[in-house]
Amino acid sequence: MADRPPVTAPFSPRAATPSGSGTYPSPPVADADRLERTIRVAPFDEPRSREYFAVSAVSLDRELIDKVREIDGVRSVEVVDAARIKVDGVTMSVLGVNPSTFRNYAPLPSAKSDEIWQGIAEGRIALSNDAGTQRDLKLGSTVAMAGAQGTVDKEVWTHATSGVAGIDALISRASAAELGFPRGNGLIVSAPGADLWQLREDLRKVLGPDISLQVLAEEDPGPRRYDAEGVPASEEVIERMIAAAESQLGVPYVWGGTTPGKGFDCSGLVQWAFRQAGVEIPRVTHDQWWTGEHLDYSEARRGDLLFWRTDPTAPDYISHVAIYLGNGKMLEAPRTGDVVKITDVRLDKMAGVVRVHVAE
Incomplete structure (x- = not known):
C-alpha cells in the first residue's frame, strides 16, 4: 500500500470517499510512443456501473x-x-477483455486513457x-x-x-x-439503481447454483446495510481472532501472502x-467489506474491521483493511517492505467500519 497520511479532520464517510469524478490522473503507461495503433480501439463512451461479477468454470451459453x-434493472x-494463472511465478486472477467495451466499466482514471x-489490445x-506496485x-x-x-x-x-x-490483471x-x-x-x-439484493436473487435464478456470483458495488446499497446473515461475532470469537493476529506481529508483508510466520497481505491476515x-x-x-454491518468510525468497537479507499487508479475501490483494537489503535499488514504491526488509526480516505457477522 502507498504511504497514507496520519489522522486528520473528524471523520465523515461521504467526505472521505473519493468520487472518481475524473479529477484523478490516468495511470501512466510504459511508452505510448511504441503503440502501433493497427488495432482499432473505440473511444471511451460513458461510465458503466459494476454491480455483479458472475464467473463459471466453463463458457456460458449465449442464451x-x-x-x-x-x-429487470439490468x-x-x-x-x-x-x-x-501464474504471472511471474505467482498465481493471479486475470481477465481477458475487449478493450473497446470493457473500458466503459473500468474506473474513470483508466477508462478515459x-x-x-x-x-x-496490442x-x-x-x-x-x-x-504491480507491491510486487515491484x-x-x-x-x-x-x-x-x-x-x-x-x-x-x-x-x-x-x-x-x-x-x-489482478487485464489482457485482451x-x-x-x-x-x-x-x-x-x-x-x-x-x-x-437496481435493488442490489433483489438483483442477486434474480441472477441466481437465471444462472443457477454452479456459477459464482460476486458483488462489485462500492457504495452502501440502501436500507439493508450489510450482506451478512446471523449476528455480530461474540466477544470470545473477537478476542481469539485478535490474539491470532497479534501472534503474527513482526511477520513481513507479502503481496498475496496467507502464511503464518512467513508473510501476509492485509486481507490475508484478516x-x-x-x-x-x-x-x-x-x-x-x-x-470482506460485505461481511457485516457498515458503521461509522465513531461507532467502532474492538474487533471491527476498518477499510480504506487508497488506490489512485480506482478511487472508489475498497483497497485496504485493518483490525480495530480500540483506543485509536489498529493492527494491520501495511505494505511491501513493512511488517504486521500495531499503529494509530488513520481517518484519511477511510471508507468505513464493518462489524463481522457469523451464523447463529
Whole structure:
C-alpha cells in the first residue's frame, strides 16, 4: 500500500470517499510512443456501473447471457474470459477483455486513457495497482504468463486496478485465447439503481447454483446495510481472532501472502486471524467489506474491521483493511517492505467500519 497520511479532520464517510469524478490522473503507461495503433480501439463512451461479477468454470451459453440481459434493472452485460494463472511465478486472477467495451466499466482514471486500452489490445498486460506496485513489477518490464497452452511473455503496460474485486490483471481476449482461457465464462453486470439484493436473487435464478456470483458495488446499497446473515461475532470469537493476529506481529508483508510466520497481505491476515477463531470470511478486501454491518468510525468497537479507499487508479475501490483494537489503535499488514504491526488509526480516505457477522 502507498504511504497514507496520519489522522486528520473528524471523520465523515461521504467526505472521505473519493468520487472518481475524473479529477484523478490516468495511470501512466510504459511508452505510448511504441503503440502501433493497427488495432482499432473505440473511444471511451460513458461510465458503466459494476454491480455483479458472475464467473463459471466453463463458457456460458449465449442464451443464458441473453437471459441475464433481460433481468429487470439490468442495463448492460460485458462478457469476459476469466482464469487463474501464474504471472511471474505467482498465481493471479486475470481477465481477458475487449478493450473497446470493457473500458466503459473500468474506473474513470483508466477508462478515459486511450493509451491503456490500446496497449492491452496490442498484447500487453495491465496489472492492478496493488499487484504491480507491491510486487515491484515495473512498467516496461516483461512477465511470463503460464496458461493452459504454454507460457507467453507480456510487457507490463500499466498499473491500473480494473474495478473487479480480486482481479489482478487485464489482457485482451485474443491474448486470453493464446493462453487457453475459457471463452466467455465471466460476466460484468451493470444495473445502476437496481435493488442490489433483489438483483442477486434474480441472477441466481437465471444462472443457477454452479456459477459464482460476486458483488462489485462500492457504495452502501440502501436500507439493508450489510450482506451478512446471523449476528455480530461474540466477544470470545473477537478476542481469539485478535490474539491470532497479534501472534503474527513482526511477520513481513507479502503481496498475496496467507502464511503464518512467513508473510501476509492485509486481507490475508484478516482472513487467517478469523479462521483461527472458527469463522470463515472471504479472501479479498472488497469482499470482506460485505461481511457485516457498515458503521461509522465513531461507532467502532474492538474487533471491527476498518477499510480504506487508497488506490489512485480506482478511487472508489475498497483497497485496504485493518483490525480495530480500540483506543485509536489498529493492527494491520501495511505494505511491501513493512511488517504486521500495531499503529494509530488513520481517518484519511477511510471508507468505513464493518462489524463481522457469523451464523447463529
